[in-house]
Amino acid sequence: MPMIRVEMFPGRTPDQKRDFAKAVTESFVSICGGTPQSVQIVFQDVDRGDWATAGKLASDAAPAPAASPAAKSA
Amino acid sequence: MPMIRVEMFPGRTPDQKRDFAKAVTESFVSICGGTPQSVQIVFQDVDRGDWATAGKLASDAAPAPAASPAAKSA
Amino acid sequence: MPMIRVEMFPGRTPDQKRDFAKAVTESFVSICGGTPQSVQIVFQDVDRGDWATAGKLASDAAPAPAASPAAKSA
Amino acid sequence: MPMIRVEMFPGRTPDQKRDFAKAVTESFVSICGGTPQSVQIVFQDVDRGDWATAGKLASDAAPAPAASPAAKSA
Amino acid sequence: MPMIRVEMFPGRTPDQKRDFAKAVTESFVSICGGTPQSVQIVFQDVDRGDWATAGKLASDAAPAPAASPAAKSA
Amino acid sequence: MPMIRVEMFPGRTPDQKRDFAKAVTESFVSICGGTPQSVQIVFQDVDRGDWATAGKLASDAAPAPAASPAAKSA
Numbered sequence: 001m002p003m004i005r006v007e008m009f010p011g012r013t014p015d016q017k018r019d020f021a022k023a024v025t026e027s028f029v030s031i032c033g034g035t036p037q038s039v040q041i042v043f044q045d046v047d048r049g050d051w052a053t054a055g056k057l058a059s060d061a062a063p064a065p066a067a068s069p070a071a072k073s074a
Numbered sequence: 075m076p077m078i079r080v081e082m083f084p085g086r087t088p089d090q091k092r093d094f095a096k097a098v099t100e101s102f103v104s105i106c107g108g109t110p111q112s113v114q115i116v117f118q119d120v121d122r123g124d125w126a127t128a129g130k131l132a133s134d135a136a137p138a139p140a141a142s143p144a145a146k147s148a
Numbered sequence: 149m150p151m152i153r154v155e156m157f158p159g160r161t162p163d164q165k166r167d168f169a170k171a172v173t174e175s176f177v178s179i180c181g182g183t184p185q186s187v188q189i190v191f192q193d194v195d196r197g198d199w200a201t202a203g204k205l206a207s208d209a210a211p212a213p214a215a216s217p218a219a220k221s222a
Numbered sequence: 223m224p225m226i227r228v229e230m231f232p233g234r235t236p237d238q239k240r241d242f243a244k245a246v247t248e249s250f251v252s253i254c255g256g257t258p259q260s261v262q263i264v265f266q267d268v269d270r271g272d273w274a275t276a277g278k279l280a281s282d283a284a285p286a287p288a289a290s291p292a293a294k295s296a
Numbered sequence: 297m298p299m300i301r302v303e304m305f306p307g308r309t310p311d312q313k314r315d316f317a318k319a320v321t322e323s324f325v326s327i328c329g330g331t332p333q334s335v336q337i338v339f340q341d342v343d344r345g346d347w348a349t350a351g352k353l354a355s356d357a358a359p360a361p362a363a364s365p366a367a368k369s370a
Numbered sequence: 371m372p373m374i375r376v377e378m379f380p381g382r383t384p385d386q387k388r389d390f391a392k393a394v395t396e397s398f399v400s401i402c403g404g405t406p407q408s409v410q411i412v413f414q415d416v417d418r419g420d421w422a423t424a425g426k427l428a429s430d431a432a433p434a435p436a437a438s439p440a441a442k443s444a
Binding site: 162165166169170172173174183184185187188189190191192193 | 303342345346348349351352353355356
Binding site for chain 5: 401
């Protein structure tokens with residue numbers, strides 16, 4: 001406990017997943033209690049052709065700059 | 075994007091959920107990119123009688139101190 | 149096949165769930181093929197205190213009129 | 223809100239996913255309320271070797287005609 | 297690893313959940329490998345009014361005897 | 371009913387999935403009731419680079435012998 005699932009577009013690097021997993025685990029332990037060992041995180045990449053918002057596949061939409069890693073520097 | 079689901083034992087206060095949601099969202103945006111608005115988090119409480127580890131319901135186990143909020147001060 | 153899960157805020161009536169399940173099943177069969185019998189739908193209500201967008205619990209936000217059934221008549 | 227997940231056998235075309243996502247979103251808004259923008263749908267293909275019914279992998283079963291897109295014209 | 301989720305109608309007793317968790321854990325370890333400690337199982341009860349098959353809520357259907365615990369003695 | 375999802379590391383053979391699905395289905399029917407036909411199981415392989423425990427990706431950890439099929443003979 002807890003089990004955390006993260007569904008997102010593909011494209012995050014192993015480094016990003018590694019850093020995010022570390023940050024989430026630390027936040028859970030410091031805010032909600034428990035041990036780091038109890039925190040399980042599963043990432044699942046979802047292709048843009050498999051994700052629809054407002055009835056529209058993300059693969060059909062104009063590229064969403066906010067959802068790309070490049071947005072970090074924006 | 076992303077969709078994040080957190081399954082955990084009941085007992086976290088609204089304040090803990092609020093603070094954890096804020097921390098996870100900030101970590102995602104700063105590490106993986108995207109906008110805060112794109113981050114959706116769903117919490118789901120799972121009773122100890124509905125969670126088994128090693129073939130044993132958590133409700134049958136001796137209370138796990140590490141999994142309780144009190145562990146924060148440990 | 150398929151298994152469809154719908155997570156949403158509480159407040160939909162049995163009639164709304166019944167009508168939505170019927171509509172989704174008909175759409176799946178007519179668009180994706182298969183038999184009605186193969187379509188399974190599970191609804192899961194998620195309290196506003198368990199749902200965060202942009203790092204904020206929905207229970208803390210001003211009521212979102214668009215997300216309420218009343219919006220139907222809007 | 224809502225978050226909708228659809229697990230199904232592979233083989234649906236982008237057009238089928240596009241049409242189904244549009245139909246589900248329209249049904250949700252008209253029956254349950256909310257805005258189209260609030261409806262998120264995620265498709266997840268599940269291989270027949272990863273899906274068991276009655277204790278039998280679908281990949282071991284005789285092809286189920288009802289579950290194939292061809293059934294549309296049946 | 298693994299994480300196993302079981303969604304089912306309400307009504308199973310703690311004893312049934314306990315026995316099923318034990319059986320699944322033993323089966324996983326003996327068939328797929330790993331340690332019992334690595335097997336996590338989460339049960340989630342789904343009301344009949346929240347489960348639709350063939351476009352029909354289970355709460356609207358005639359009671360399905362096969363799905364009730366009583367079927368064990370059948 | 372029920373729907374059972376199994377998330378685990380890749381590497382299980384079709385035979386292991388077949389045998390596990392059969393065992394889980396038999397356990398559910400004999401312990402919880404219902405018919406074999408009502409039991410649906412979905413397997414989902416999760417890469418070690420997509421699974422974190424204690425804030426660490428499994429792909430970064432030393433290989434966990436207990437989690438490998440080879441552990442069966444241990």
